[in-house]
Amino acid sequence: MKVKDxxxxxxxxxxxxxxPFLILVLLFSYYPLYGWVYAFFDYKPPFPLSADRFVGFKWxxxxxxxxxxxxxxxxxxxxxxxxxxxxxxxxxxxxxLAILLNEIKQKTYRRIVQTVTTLPNFISWVLVxxxxxxxxxxxxxxxxxxxxxxxxxxxxxxxxxxKHVWFRMWLWLTWKNAGWAAIMxxxxxxxxxxxMNEAARIDGASRIQIIWHITLPSxxxxxxxxxxxxxxxxxxxxMEQYYVFQNxxxxxxxxxxxxxxxxxxMGNGGYSLSVAISILKSIVSLVxxxxxxxxxxxxRGEGFI
Amino acid sequence: MxxxxxxxxxxxxxxxxxxxxxxxxxxxxxxxxxxFYPFYYIFINSLSANDLSEKGKVxxxxxxxxxxxxxxxxxxxxxxxxxxxxxxxxxxxxxLTVATAxxxxxxxxxxxMWKRKLWYRLVVATMYFNAGIIPWYITMRNLGxxxxxxxxxxxxxxxxxxxxxxKTYVESVPKELQQAAExxxxxxxxxxxxxxxxxxxxxxxxxxxxxxVNQWNSFQDTLLLVTDPKLHTLQFVLYQYxxxxxxxxxxxxxxxxxxxxxxxxxxxxxxxxxMTVTVVVVTPIVFVYPFFQKFFIKGIMIGAVKG
Numbered sequence: 001m002k003v004k005d006x007x008x009x010x011x012x013x014x015x016x017x018x019x020p021f022l023i024l025v026l027l028f029s030y031y032p033l034y035g036w037v038y039a040f041f042d043y044k045p046p047f048p049l050s051a052d053r054f055v056g057f058k059w060x061x062x063x064x065x066x067x068x069x070x071x072x073x074x075x076x077x078x079x080x081x082x083x084x085x086x087x088x089x090x091x092x093x094x095x096x097l098a099i100l101l102n103e104i105k106q107k108t109y110r111r112i113v114q115t116v117t118t119l120p121n122f123i124s125w126v127l128v129x130x131x132x133x134x135x136x137x138x139x140x141x142x143x144x145x146x147x148x149x150x151x152x153x154x155x156x157x158x159x160x161x162x163k164h165v166w167f168r169m170w171l172w173l174t175w176k177n178a179g180w181a182a183i184m185x186x187x188x189x190x191x192x193x194x195x196m197n198e199a200a201r202i203d204g205a206s207r208i209q210i211i212w213h214i215t216l217p218s219x220x221x222x223x224x225x226x227x228x229x230x231x232x233x234x235x236x237x238x239m240e241q242y243y244v245f246q247n248x249x250x251x252x253x254x255x256x257x258x259x260x261x262x263x264x265x266m267g268n269g270g271y272s273l274s275v276a277i278s279i280l281k282s283i284v285s286l287v288x289x290x291x292x293x294x295x296x297x298x299x300r301g302e303g304f305i
Numbered sequence: 306m307x308x309x310x311x312x313x314x315x316x317x318x319x320x321x322x323x324x325x326x327x328x329x330x331x332x333x334x335x336x337x338x339x340x341f342y343p344f345y346y347i348f349i350n351s352l353s354a355n356d357l358s359e360k361g362k363v364x365x366x367x368x369x370x371x372x373x374x375x376x377x378x379x380x381x382x383x384x385x386x387x388x389x390x391x392x393x394x395x396x397x398x399x400x401l402t403v404a405t406a407x408x409x410x411x412x413x414x415x416x417x418m419w420k421r422k423l424w425y426r427l428v429v430a431t432m433y434f435n436a437g438i439i440p441w442y443i444t445m446r447n448l449g450x451x452x453x454x455x456x457x458x459x460x461x462x463x464x465x466x467x468x469x470x471x472k473t474y475v476e477s478v479p480k481e482l483q484q485a486a487e488x489x490x491x492x493x494x495x496x497x498x499x500x501x502x503x504x505x506x507x508x509x510x511x512x513x514x515x516x517x518v519n520q521w522n523s524f525q526d527t528l529l530l531v532t533d534p535k536l537h538t539l540q541f542v543l544y545q546y547x548x549x550x551x552x553x554x555x556x557x558x559x560x561x562x563x564x565x566x567x568x569x570x571x572x573x574x575x576x577x578x579x580m581t582v583t584v585v586v587v588t589p590i591v592f593v594y595p596f597f598q599k600f601f602i603k604g605i606m607i608g609a610v611k612g
Contacts, residue, residue, distance in 0.1 A: 011418055024463045028460040097333075109330075113333045115594075120340055131344070140361060240524060261437065
């Protein structure tokens with residue numbers, strides 16, 4: 001009896017130890033969900049919610065209640081789909097890089113390129129933008145080199161242009177992430193049995209054949225999971241990259257959903273409308289997560305949640 | 306006859322071999338160059354004569370070496386304060402995040418805890434949803450964490466991903482270690498402090514680096530929460546400098562307007578300020594990163610096993 005009591009006391013005690021942390025989680029992750037009610041009120045920032053008018057689904061309807069608004073939201077969706085679509089379309093690039101890296105047998109060289117190509121992943125988008133600004137400005141490295149080579153006469157305004165915005169954003173994203181993403185695949189490759197490669201080689205398989213029949217298949221599970229995660233996050237590009245790169249020239253093409261939600265709230269004070277769009281986005285994202293997770297269970301036998 | 310056939314095959318194979326090797330080296334060398342050159346370009350420009358660098362004449366090596374940019378940069382208003390804020394949030398934030406990840410990672414393995422699984426799920430679930438930035442912003446305002454240094458710290462203390470990493474690591478430690486301590490009468494906290502903490506240090510190093518890099522790089526929270534310039538971080542200040550560097554150069558240049566060539570070479574330009582601040586912001590990452598790369602890789606390997 002006594003032992004049982006002591007055990008019980010201990011189990012509650014252990015719970016008490018983590019209570020402060022649970023409170024933090026509730027405050028910063030769950031309590032914000034309550035903020036969704038702002039979508040149903042006519043929220044004017046300085047006043048408390050009790051002073052605002054309940055408006056039901058007005059804000060949800062207002063997303064599509066006039067042709068200009070419809071064309072606005074369609075533009076934002078188009079940009080979101082374009083950026084995410086490009087990422088999805090080229091999602092094999094890091095895997096291809098990993099295969100190439102795996103073929104570099106000289107250890108020191110491999111370590112050097114690995115270190116150099118993963119570095120951009122660890123700098124902020126502000127720094128990426130700063131680098132882009134310095135390298136691509138009218139007197140920056142790229143324009144100077146092109147002009148020295150006589151390929152162009154006048155500097156190209158890379159950042160102040162509305163051309164190929166989606167593709168250029170994808171390039172910067174790839175510059176930042178591809179090296180690191182390749183390492184993820186390398187981690188998966190280190191699990192391949194070296195004996196299998198050796199056996200294939202003795203059987204007379206060429207390097208291409210080894211890549212095609214051993215390396216690639218063993219990377220597929222990782223690739224599949226990453227594609228599924230990509231799909232689950234299709235609407236969430238994040239806003240930081242697009243926020244720092246946005247300017248009056250490229251605004252039409254760079255405003256993705258996450259940035260749009262920020263811009264209408266912080267730029268125009270449209271808090272309620274912004275929250276309404278957030279809610280719709282969250283619902284669609286949740287559905288996507290469930291679908292991709294189910295798909296993963298179907299194909300791999302296990303989900304990723 | 307047979308001999309020459311195998312020879313032919315070998316020739317073909319080695320030819321193929323060579324092509325793959327060449328392609329791998331060429332592509333990766335180009336990729337590495339594209340990743341490396343921008344950093345190098347900005348670095349050599351920050352040390353070169355400013356009039357040359359503004360005209361885009363410094364491309365491959367330093368021209369007209371001088372260190373005045375790094376001396377003048379102290380005069381840029383707000384920069385030193387921003388450095389202090391960035392360092393403070395990195396040090397305090399990382400310490401609290403790592404301590405929490407270690408403690409919760411251990412506590413969530415305690416099968417004796419009341420409703421352990423429920424609490425664990427409650428924490429991990431937060432990886433898969435978020436309310437959106439505006440509800441989060443309103444929450445932070447209601448909690449009095451806008452224009453408040455602790456707004457950088459509190460929301461980041463409990464980081465579910467790091468907790469999962471730590472928990473996975475703790476689970477890999479032989480159970481006998483804990484059991485032995487328990488028989489000796491050690492309590493929950495004592496086991497954590499004296500047995501677990503020393504053993505799980507490798508994963509804590511990984512978490513510390515991830516967390517420190519995140520804190521150092523953080524930009525969005527300043528953008529959302531802070532209007533008080535005293536709380537601006539280095540990232541935020543750098544962003545402001547890029548968008549308004551032209552107005553800054555007047556503040557930094559001394560009042561004497563001599564236009565001798567020597568003065569021109571060291572007078573601050575919008576370009577020189579931008580490049581020098583960029584070097585200052587990127588340096589901690591560049592220096593810390595190569596040493597800790599193996600921790601990073603270890604971290605994702607554990608994550609990969611888990612995922």
